[in-house]
Amino acid sequence: MGAALRQFVSNLGSFILALLLAFTVWIAATLQNDPFSVQAFPNVPVTLVNQPDSTILFNENDFSETTAVTVRAPESVLSELRTSDFVATMDLEGVQPGTPTSVPIEVTSGNEAVRIQSWSPSRQNVQLEALKTAVLLITIEVEGQIATGYQSSDPVVTPGVVEVHGPEPLLAEVVSVGGTVDVSGARADVTEKVRVIPMDADGQLVSGLDWTPDQVEVQVDVRRKLGYKPDVEVVPDLRGAPAAGYRLGSVSVEPSTVTLAGVPAVLDELPGFIETLPISVTNATADLLEHSTLTVPNTVVVVGVDYVTVTVEVLAIQSSRAMTASVEIQGVRPGWIATPSPPMVDVILEGPDATLAAMEPHDLRVIVDLFDYSLGVHRVEPDVLVPEGVTVVSIIPETIEVAITTIPTPTPTATVTPTVTATLTATLTVTTEP
16 A cells, blocks of 8 residues: 555646646647737726715816726637726725825726726826705896886895705805896886896806706886886877868877976876877978977976977878770881771779869870780770879770771772763744734
8 A cells, every 4th residue: 555655645746747738739729720819909988886975076177987908818708808998997995075086996807817908097086075055135236217206125045045055166156146036118017037046256147056046936026116106098189171082090109108307196196197299290292200399297207308309290181983995006016007996995983083173184094005006906904194193993895805807998989080072952933913
């Protein structure tokens, strides 16, 4: 038994040597059939782990979210390898908020045949900041001027505060949270939904923050100012009548309303309108443009207005008239003749009464233009010429039948010369005596 053990021990070295030689031959054969190679994987995602609660990566814009990994492995393994086979992490445990810290990137792979040689970047600067919430009052700025004669109250905001959430350094930049409401020309209470934003000392939006609510209701009370009577309508005092054949059209006043100021008791006695000085429209035949002051009691003044502008439209009275006109022929070629049927038409006209009444037969022309027509019978729509301001309503008939023929050649006729023949007749009278 001892001799066998000694023989085994003496042969053990040879056995191990043979085993190593066989393994070396196997590796050499394997490497010859599947050699090692190097390959880069450029976009392996980097994951942050163990990040402290209620913190945020503040230098996100300077932070690379991927790393490029270079590995060595058999070509058969590399052909199957994907970016998802790698895990790149940065351990943020122990990183203090507000302190920039260089943190290494660790890369691993679950494939044992893969040897990770390098990766870049291999570490990055990380700046974590604490997330905070601040409750701030809302400030609303009122823009514009309310109407003259009114006064407004300070804006009432509902709700009056806003919660702003975000990184502590950004919250420190916030000086106010507010928005604007426009009350230009307001004569009644203004109620609007207004968007509010966190602003820095320059009145600019501080980005990177969240806030709730982002809209609030703003109400501005507007009421009449004591000693003023606003929105008094201006009524023009028109006297007379336009010329015969004309009438008044639209009448406008600019400004159409004014604000009066004075003793409240006097203002309360005034009606809701105020008249201009008398404006004459007697015998007017055209539009009028007049500047006029307003009639107010001595103790009352018109605020901000010295006079008003009154525009009066003067229009001609429209009527209609029927007239008969002969058909005129134009454009007939030499050697041709045109015969219209009917030779006269009735025309219904519309226009200012004075113009129609003054029209003579020669003021109305009905023309048939035959410039492009050939021989034969044609139906042609005539053109009607009328004075300015007169409209042709209809023509009876609407079309004229025109026969275009050649002018006939004259036929020669015989000339008869009268001949006078004298005839002498003798009468014999016989008388018998008894």
